Amino acid sequence: MSVLVIAEHDNVSLKVATLNTIAAALALSGAVDVLVAGDACQGVAAEVAKAVGVSKVFVTESPALANALAENVSSQVLELAKNYTHILFASTAQGKNVAPRVAALLDVAQISDVTRVIDSQTFERPIYAGNAIATVQSSDALMVLTIRTTAFDAVALGSNAAPVQTMQAVTDSGLSQFLSKAIAKSDRPELAGAKIIVSGGRALGSAEKFTEIMMPLADKLGAAMGASRAAVDAGYAPNDWQVGQTGKIVAPDLYVACGISGAIQHLAGMKDSKVIVAINKDSEAPIFSVADFGLEADLFQAVPELTQKL
Numbered sequence: 001m002s003v004l005v006i007a008e009h010d011n012v013s014l015k016v017a018t019l020n021t022i023a024a025a026l027a028l029s030g031a032v033d034v035l036v037a038g039d040a041c042q043g044v045a046a047e048v049a050k051a052v053g054v055s056k057v058f059v060t061e062s063p064a065l066a067n068a069l070a071e072n073v074s075s076q077v078l079e080l081a082k083n084y085t086h087i088l089f090a091s092t093a094q095g096k097n098v099a100p101r102v103a104a105l106l107d108v109a110q111i112s113d114v115t116r117v118i119d120s121q122t123f124e125r126p127i128y129a130g131n132a133i134a135t136v137q138s139s140d141a142l143m144v145l146t147i148r149t150t151a152f153d154a155v156a157l158g159s160n161a162a163p164v165q166t167m168q169a170v171t172d173s174g175l176s177q178f179l180s181k182a183i184a185k186s187d188r189p190e191l192a193g194a195k196i197i198v199s200g201g202r203a204l205g206s207a208e209k210f211t212e213i214m215m216p217l218a219d220k221l222g223a224a225m226g227a228s229r230a231a232v233d234a235g236y237a238p239n240d241w242q243v244g245q246t247g248k249i250v251a252p253d254l255y256v257a258c259g260i261s262g263a264i265q266h267l268a269g270m271k272d273s274k275v276i277v278a279i280n281k282d283s284e285a286p287i288f289s290v291a292d293f294g295l296e297a298d299l300f301q302a303v304p305e306l307t308q309k310l
């Protein structure tokens with residue numbers, strides 16, 4: 001078994017999702033190689049070389065790879081593909097952008113959103129918004145997998161010192177061009193990797209109430225902010241706060257859901273959280289079925305009181 005993980009990064013630092021993906025790779029093989037494709041990204045290669053279980057790091061640098069365009073990154077991956085039985089990507093926006101192209105060019109079926117490795121050919125993945133788990137088996141000689149990062153604990157960046165090998169960059173495919181990116185700036189932790197998330201639902205009633213009621217609690221806990229889709233659709237919270245089937249999949253140590261009913265599409269994004277606290281005034285709300293601690297209360301009273309006591 002030979003496994004290659006495609007690192008996710010911004011040319012400066014490694015995304016934690018890569019460490020979750022390496023953990024999944026280690027369930028397949030004791031030795032895992034990593035590809036860092038980018039520009040001026042030697043620092044990222046040095047960082048991932050410290051990750052537990054990594055045998056070798058390939059690094060390739062070119063302006064054509066700076067923005068992780070799927071057309072160029074997939075060509076780079078193909079340069080190495082023939083040496084591997086499994087190629088793993090994180091199931092993130094970036095991974096999901098590149099992996100299908102790699103699978104198509106290799107003429108194999110991608111196995112998406114893997115949550116468990118049973119053996120080298122057999123994997124589990126959630127279907128129907130996480131209400132059923134499919135066991136998928138593939139006989140392809142080379143498998144392309146995307147890994148649901150919340151299902152695998154990140155490997156440590158320990159005292160490992162895997163060799164870093166520079167490889168030649170592919171030429172620009174010319175098929176796509178990077179124009180610009182708009183990144184939301186926030187002092188808060190990134191939602192997808194946050195240890196604590198404070199999340200609000202439609203019950204908040206306005207963006208002002210999110211700021212007035214939810215933000216102080218998030219500030220006290222050093223938490224990322226999350227929201228239900230209903231809250232996002234109503235304009236109470238920005239789009240990138242959405243947790244759920246069509247939002248972000250999260251699994252923090254603590255998830256505090258306030259005024260969120262707990263529709264299956266929301267639960268699909270947060271039910272793997274280690275500890276779930278729900279505040280809802282309806283004792284029948286489905287969120288209480290997954291909550292470790294439930295408070296049947298009006299959030300407009302309970303949340304400020306909780307914030308004050310913390």
Ligand SMILES: Cc1cc2nc3c(=O)[nH]c(=O)nc-3n(C[C@H](O)[C@H](O)[C@H](O)COP(=O)(O)OP(=O)(O)OC[C@H]3O[C@@H](n4cnc5c(N)ncnc54)[C@H](O)[C@@H]3O)c2cc1C
Nearest residue numbers: 201202203228229230244245246247259261266281282299
């Ligand atoms: C294809 C599809 C994909 C979807 N994807 C997502 C997704 O990714 N994420 C997502 O969240 N949803 C998603 N949804 C929507 C989902 O079905 C629900 O509509 C949505 O999650 C409901 O949001 P909510 O819980 O904030 O609102 P509501 O269902 O309106 O619930 C509000 C809750 O607040 C409680 N409440 C009201 N006032 C108070 C108060 N003062 N104090 C305390 N509690 C109070 C109520 O008892 C209620 O339980 C999706 C739906 C579809 C069809």
